[in-house]
Amino acid sequence: MLAAVKAMREAGFVEGTDEFVKELLPDSRIRYTVTLGEEEEQNEEEEEDDEGDGDEEKIRLKPWLDPTALARALEDWDPREVAELEAANLVWTPRLVCKLLRAFRKAESAWEFFCWVAYQPGGFAHDRYTVARMIAILARAGHAELVDRLLSKVKSEQILLPFATLRLIVDFYGLSKKADAAIRIFQEADSICGPISKPNRLLLCSSLLRTLAKCKRGHDAMELLEEMMLQNVLPDIQTFSGLMQYFAGVGDLKSVHKLFGMVRQCGLEPDTYMYMVLIRAYCKQERAVLALRLFDEMRRSDLLPDGPTKALLVKSLWKEGKLREAASVEERCEDVETGLPRASPGHVWTVSATDFKRVFDIYSRCFEGGAG
Structure with a gap:
């Protein structure tokens, strides 16, 4: 993927790839990586020997790590494994953090990593995407208190989460049987992701109705349905x-x-x-x-x-x-x-x-x- 982006930029398509590159490589310490065959690697090594140190722009990195394998190794968040991770001096980016969070099997381990990475040297800071990923994981596992803590944090920093995350929270609370927490999220929707359009409001209402049904709160579901119809939000x-x-x-x-x-x-x-x-x-x-x-x-x-x-x-x-x-x-x-x-x-x-x-x-x- 990165090799293709590099080729496009060399062909003159710089403007169209800027945003994509920023998403993939948001840190200036990360360079383009190109996977070469053994013969190509040997040729390049010979060229480097002939040319000396070479151009700084030709710096090559080792193959990119596997986020899933790393998350599996850290599943129990053992102090010795965490120490090894700290010693690796990885360059943490929102994209890499999101991939690791998604790969954890346990919500508790994901939370430990989420808190740990925020204090690592290098200036990493969580953004709306890493927070959204963590909130979805916590909601699925039923950790409503931690979800509320994170939401309070993003509100205080005036960060708006994607609407898709809001709907995921409500849906996941149906799996974890947290009907009251889902209702609370629904009531605070505008403060979490900003003004919601009518079509999205309908989607969110449908998610809450489904969650209430899963939690066996039929009476509340019927009340919500009647309120929707009074507001001309028709299912x-x-x-x-x-x-x-x-x-x-x-x-x-x-x-x-x-x-x-x-x-x-x-x-x-x-x-x-x-x-x-x-x-x-x-x-x-x-x-x-x-x-x-x-x-x-x-x-x-x-x-x-x-x-x-x-x-x-x-x-x-x-x-x-x-x-x-x-x-x-x-x-x-x-x-x-x-x-x-x-x-x-x-x-x-x-x-x-x-x-x-x-x-x-x-x-x-x-x-x-x-x-x-």
Whole structure:
């Protein structure tokens, strides 16, 4: 990569590579490194012998260290290993620090390194990217107090974090089951990353709804959803489907039905996946008659359920003695939905059939272009 940048600059493309070089090589002590074969290295050594000390600009560095291997060696943050690291006199840059932080398996070790590197000689200072990386790691591990400490520090220094980091914090608090901490982050969003646009506000709300559902805080999720709608921040179909699936899983059909009404209120048209979530929810609660009404509505919209959903509806109608209705479902639904999945398991909130189709179309065009 660095060799390619060097070649571009030598060809005269200096202005276009300045920012890229600053990101890769933000310290003046780091020079370009070029990986050469054994024969090329031998030739260069012979040239250097002939020319003497050579030009300072031709200084060569040893191969770049592997951040992952270094992080693995420091996993337990043993004092002897830390002493060896100090003796190495590495040039610390934000990019290298971020790579090491990402490579640590333990959040505690990452935190030790994060604090240690800030006091190393050479003038290294954490920036918004290293802080953002550390905060995401701590949030995933559930260290809400340390996250708050770092956020307080960046606020006092008037550093704004990327919006993507803010959303990651809220999402990770869902994994670590820190619902209250996620709500607090949501309420302080503007002071963390600056004014948030309406589309980003919607994304952040969806992340918080998902986190509240993971933390089994359904009541708080419904309150947040109502507040969003009052502020004209309307969720998309995927968000509604994710909430419906959560409430269906806990047997709260009242909330499922209420959410379906909200979908209509927002002017959205239920898609195939939402209908299937509803049908399965009613069938599992032995309310096959209500599931049948949704099936009828689905067919009027020219939508088809998938095979498992149709089979569950037929089985539920049979169990409730609705033999004629079960036969009618079979007759009216000889075909079932096939092709791309309607949602990815575990990613109901974030990946839809539309996303799958977009990726499918991109790759299809590539193959068609290659065949031509």
